[in-house]
Amino acid sequence: MAVVNKTGTLYIVATPIGNLKDFSFRAQETLQKVRLIATEDTRHSTTLLNHFNITTPIISLHDHNELERSKILIAHCQNGDSIALISDAGTPLISDPGYRLVQQARLTGIPITPIPGPCALIAALSVAGLPSDRFVFEGFLSAKPSARYTRLNQLVRETRTLIFYEAPHRLLDTLEAMVKIFGSERKVILTKELTKLYETVWEGTLNSLLIQLKNDSILNRGEFVLLVHGTEEDQEDMETKALNILIPLLKVLPLKQAVATGNEITGIKKNYLYQLALKLNNN
Template sequence: MMADKWGILYVVATPIGNLGDLSPRAQETLQEVELIAAEDTRHSGGLLRHFGITTAMVSLHEYNERQQAELLIGRCQEGLSVALISDAGTPLISDPGYRVVRQARQAGIAVVSVPGPCALVAALSVAGLPSDRFVFEGFLPAKSQARQTRLEQLVDETRTLIFYEAPRRLPQTLQAMVETFGPDREAVVARELTKRHETVRGGSLSTLLTWAKQAPESGRGELVLLLHGAEKKQDAPRQEALKVLLPLVTALPLKQAVALATKITGFKKNRLYQLALELRAPQED
């Protein structure tokens, strides 16, 4: 069968809690495809029944993804369309599906996104932390030493850090973060998002640690933990250049000051000239 007659692989986002978040387009897609690959067919069965969707399902989880990828790609090559869903949220985001999508694209099968809920995006949108730059770290290692090692690698990360975590491990994770990032680093815990008992709590790591130890564990699945990025460190070469330039631009003509600073520091002349202009500007106002 020619590629233009192959089926389509749809990557469909499903609710992270509130069933009302399943979009009309997602409902239509799940109704019209010939097969749905679900992380847990029993869990997704409840969602499909709620919307009266009777499409056949097969399981696709971390333990069978390699084998199921061949099956699903074969179905698409037979002309059938397949929808890929996870237990909650957008597939592939800390969920199975990467191998299927990658192999489908390599085979020339059309892969179409049906976007919708995603816990990390939902949490970031209400956390009040910088959102122009962020990095998603997924789940930290469960073992304490490996978790500590990974956190230490992120100490100087200036972007907002986003993690998924199991509620029962929250106190241990916050304790490790206090030890690594310090007690005053700002953080936010978002759990039960879109559900009746949704909680978005912010504060210092030490404050959140105290709260997590006192508050009873609530919710299933996972929560989202967001951490303010590190403060940007001063550019050491820039500081050195400024230290040399400052007395020179005060006492000498600009070009002469830059030429002398270039010999002293070994820095590029153009860069030093720009710095000299910044230093000279306030004096000329």
Template sequence: MTQGILYIVATPIGNLQDCSMRAIQILKQVDLIAAEDTRHSRRLLDQFGITTPLYALHEHNEYHHSQTLTSRLLSGTSIALISDAGTPLISDPGYYLVAACHQAGIVVSPIPGASALISALSAAGMPADRFVFEGFLAAKSGARCKQLEALRQESRTLVFYETPHRIVDSVADMIAIFGAAREVVMARELTKVYETIHRSSLGELFQWLQQDTQQQKGEFVLVIAGAPPQSNEEIPAEAVRIFHLLREELPLKQAAKLTSQITGIHRNQLYALGLQENPKETGE
């Protein structure tokens, strides 16, 4: 018996015209659509005359139901996986099902389309050749600040999702960790009627959100500039002394790592200092 195929189908994040012809065709042809919220998805499918049966697969049941769907795929059923909006698995359920399919040798085929992450990044005007996607931050400030602290020295562009009831508090925590001057782009309600793309500093964004409560509504993507490179002159003299002592006995990478653990100076900054002092250093 021929196995079914699991299609990962991207759906619009707002504007229905963003649904591709191929996505519509696949959703009509498959035997079953696994959806995060069947009521929400049925409204979308009705817009395109899609009558394929729906199967609820969300964060609370996907671990147990993935085996059921995998068995159906093995028996020849073709299934499309969709989320409430955008590309499935990007901060949405589906990981267990896709992993189970790969383990069972089932073909997994992506049907690309809208993604809030990529849409925001493409319109932000920040370096996008290398970036870090953190999804949704923790709900409580203490845990959220710990996550942000781990990213304080990250030089790549940072991308976060956020909800309307946490946006102001999250920006406040970002100011506390990254500083008010760090550049940010807030992309709100992408592709929808009230789409807003606002570029400013974190401090200015915080004030703007407080002054206009309408801007606190909707779905958010925050694109934040990476940490600026620190000059070697900013390394405290004591840290430089320790680094040089360790360099007498250890390779550059190990010396930078150990000095970082002792002094708190980021190891990349120390590594750069070592290369500056000895450009022929291999780092090993």
């Protein structure tokens, strides 16, 4: 009688974002026992794994080869081998590759287990002192100025705390764009090198932070998380603005098209506009 291999498990393993003491025992044990580790940058991960005497073979998985490598990794699991996915730092899939691999694992019925740990955006939010009950993670804004401005315009009326990752060489450009779109007095928190030796947290307005950083050497290196307070626009003012747009649009456009157009013009969320449009139609 043929022996059927038990399907292996895909482990999503968080790694330290700086301080190696944040690497959990469970994460280390998992990486020791799996057959293969997929990682974005094998050179970077080799340093981490060597530090903890983890000798499991590694394979690269990044934006340019994820589709091809996912097929190989899925085949390993189907043959009974458990594998792990790690990123260069922090929790995989958060502004890092891995989404397609996890999607394919789900489609093929492979068990997926998270091994939780550090995540830069959550660490930054926990020390920011900004509203944390509702927040939006935007990752990296586009390097193209026009696309960056477009996205920020779409977020100008967002009431939740906004969280961005940003590269040192684009930080000033991003802050200048935010001052123009969000206004100079919007509260902001900037964190640098969280959990590392030069961990720093700045607090101020967009404009004051921009002025402070223009001649500051901290821009030469580091990893940044930028947190921006959501808009405090009055609900009554927002409804008035929405009505002023929706009422004329609904006279000439179908409801969904009127909502989409209103969202594009005002930046007000589609769900809010849709519910308001329904009320207008019912009345």
